[in-house]
Amino acid sequence: MxxxxxxxxxxxxxxxxxxxxxxxxxxxxxxxxxxxxxxxxxxxxxxxxxxxxxxxxxxxxxxxxxxxxxxxxxxxxxxxxxxxxxxxxxxxxxxxxxxxxxxxxxxxxxxxxxxxxxxxxxxxxxxxxxxxxxxxxSGADYPPQLDGLFQKIRDQEGEGFAVSPFPVLDVMQAWEVWSALTLHAPGIEHRTGVDDDGTRTSWMLHLDGSWARAETMPGARTSTVHQGGPRRLYDVLDQIRWYWVENGELPVYGARAAIAPDGTTTLSRGGWTLTL
Incomplete structure (x- = not known):
C-alpha cells in the first residue's frame, strides 16, 4: 500500500x-x-x-x-x-x-x-x-455478525427454490467474484460448510433479512438453491458468474475510478459502469 x-x-x-x-x-x-x-x-x-x-x-x-x-x-x-x-x-x-x-x-x-x-x-x-x-x-466495535438469522434459516426451505447451473462456490476465496458481488450487493455475510457425505453448502445473509442457501452434492456440477427475504441474493451471484463465463473475466480489476468532491465514486471499464 x-x-x-x-x-x-x-x-x-x-x-x-x-x-x-x-x-x-x-x-x-x-x-x-x-x-x-x-x-x-x-x-x-x-x-x-x-x-x-x-x-x-x-x-x-x-x-x-x-x-x-x-x-x-x-x-x-x-x-x-x-x-x-x-x-x-x-x-x-x-x-x-x-x-x-x-x-x-x-x-x-x-x-x-x-x-x-x-x-x-x-x-x-x-x-x-x-x-x-x-x-x-466510528464506534467502539464492529456490528455483530448475523448469527440469529443464520440459526433461523440454516435448514429452511425458503420462499424460492431453484437449480443453479453452477456448483457451490466459496465466494470469499474467489476474490474477483466476491468483489463484484459486493459492489452490486454490499453487506452480504458468507458462510460455508461441508457435510460428512461431502455435500458442500454455502449461505448468504444480509441485515435486511435476505438470505440464500445453496447445496452441491458430491460429484454434481449444479446446486439447489433456497432463498428468502426481500431480495434474491443468489440470483445476483449467478448473474455475476454468468458474466464471468460469457466474458472470460469480470470488469472490476483495472477499472477506471472517477471520484467527485463529495466522495461519490464511479467505476468503469469497457461498457460496464457502477457508482458507489
Missing part, C-alpha cells in the same frame, strides 16, 4: 488505521517522523502503537479519531490500512493539490489509487493487485 502511495522526500503522509504502528514505522523511515501522521479510532491501539514506536526511536504524530471525519491537517499522500465503502469527502478536502490516495473498498479485494483533480475530486483506477482490510468504524 505504501509503495502504491509513491512516497517521496518532502511529502506529508496520513496513515489511516494505525494498528500495531508497523506501517507508520516504515513511513517514518522513508519520510521522517515529522512528515507522518497516523490515525485510528481505537485509543487502545493508538496508545499501544505510540509506545511501541517510541521504543524503536520513532515519533510520528499519533491521533485518536474517526478517520472519516474532518482531519487534523493537509497531506500529500493518504494511505489507508482500513477499507471504506466509498472515499470520505474529508480525505479529499485534506488532500493537497496533486496529492494521491490509496485505499481498499470495503468487503472487496479492490485497491483504489487516485490523484487529486483540480475540481477537488480525484481520478484513478482499481489496481490489478489485490488486498483486503477491515472496514473503518
Amino acid at each position: 505504501l509503495t502504491l502511495g509513491e512516497l517521496w522526500e518532502g511529502h506529508r503522509l496520513l496513515d489511516v488505521g494505525t494498528g500495531t504502528g508497523y506501517s507508520s514505522a516504515l513511513a517514518c523511515a522513508r519520510l521522517g517522523d515529522s512528515a507522518v501522521t497516523t490515525v485510528d479510532v481505537d485509543r487502545y491501539l493508538t496508545e499501544s502503537a505510540a509506545s511501541r514506536l517510541v521504543s524503536i526511536g520513532r515519533r510520528p504524530m499519533v491521533v485518536t479519531q474517526d478517520a472519516t471525519e474532518e482531519l487534523p491537517d493537509e497531506y500529500d499522500r493518504i494511505v489507508s490500512m482500513v477499507s471504506v465503502p466509498r472515499i470520505p469527502a474529508s480525505w479529499l478536502s485534506a488532500l493537497r493539490p496533486g496529492g494521491r490516495l490509496v485505499t481498499t473498498i470495503a468487503e472487496t479485494g479492490l485497491i483504489l489509487t487516485a490523484d487529486k483533480t483540480d475540481d477537488g475530486g480525484a481520478s484513478g483506477r482499481i489496481e490489478w493487485d489485490r488486498a483486503a482490510f477491515m472496514q473503518t468504524r
Whole structure:
C-alpha cells in the first residue's frame, strides 16, 4: 500500500488505521517522523502503537479519531490500512493539490489509487493487485455478525427454490467474484460448510433479512438453491458468474475510478459502469 502511495522526500503522509504502528514505522523511515501522521479510532491501539514506536526511536504524530471525519491537517499522500465503502469527502478536502490516495473498498479485494483533480475530486483506477482490510468504524466495535438469522434459516426451505447451473462456490476465496458481488450487493455475510457425505453448502445473509442457501452434492456440477427475504441474493451471484463465463473475466480489476468532491465514486471499464 505504501509503495502504491509513491512516497517521496518532502511529502506529508496520513496513515489511516494505525494498528500495531508497523506501517507508520516504515513511513517514518522513508519520510521522517515529522512528515507522518497516523490515525485510528481505537485509543487502545493508538496508545499501544505510540509506545511501541517510541521504543524503536520513532515519533510520528499519533491521533485518536474517526478517520472519516474532518482531519487534523493537509497531506500529500493518504494511505489507508482500513477499507471504506466509498472515499470520505474529508480525505479529499485534506488532500493537497496533486496529492494521491490509496485505499481498499470495503468487503472487496479492490485497491483504489487516485490523484487529486483540480475540481477537488480525484481520478484513478482499481489496481490489478489485490488486498483486503477491515472496514473503518466510528464506534467502539464492529456490528455483530448475523448469527440469529443464520440459526433461523440454516435448514429452511425458503420462499424460492431453484437449480443453479453452477456448483457451490466459496465466494470469499474467489476474490474477483466476491468483489463484484459486493459492489452490486454490499453487506452480504458468507458462510460455508461441508457435510460428512461431502455435500458442500454455502449461505448468504444480509441485515435486511435476505438470505440464500445453496447445496452441491458430491460429484454434481449444479446446486439447489433456497432463498428468502426481500431480495434474491443468489440470483445476483449467478448473474455475476454468468458474466464471468460469457466474458472470460469480470470488469472490476483495472477499472477506471472517477471520484467527485463529495466522495461519490464511479467505476468503469469497457461498457460496464457502477457508482458507489
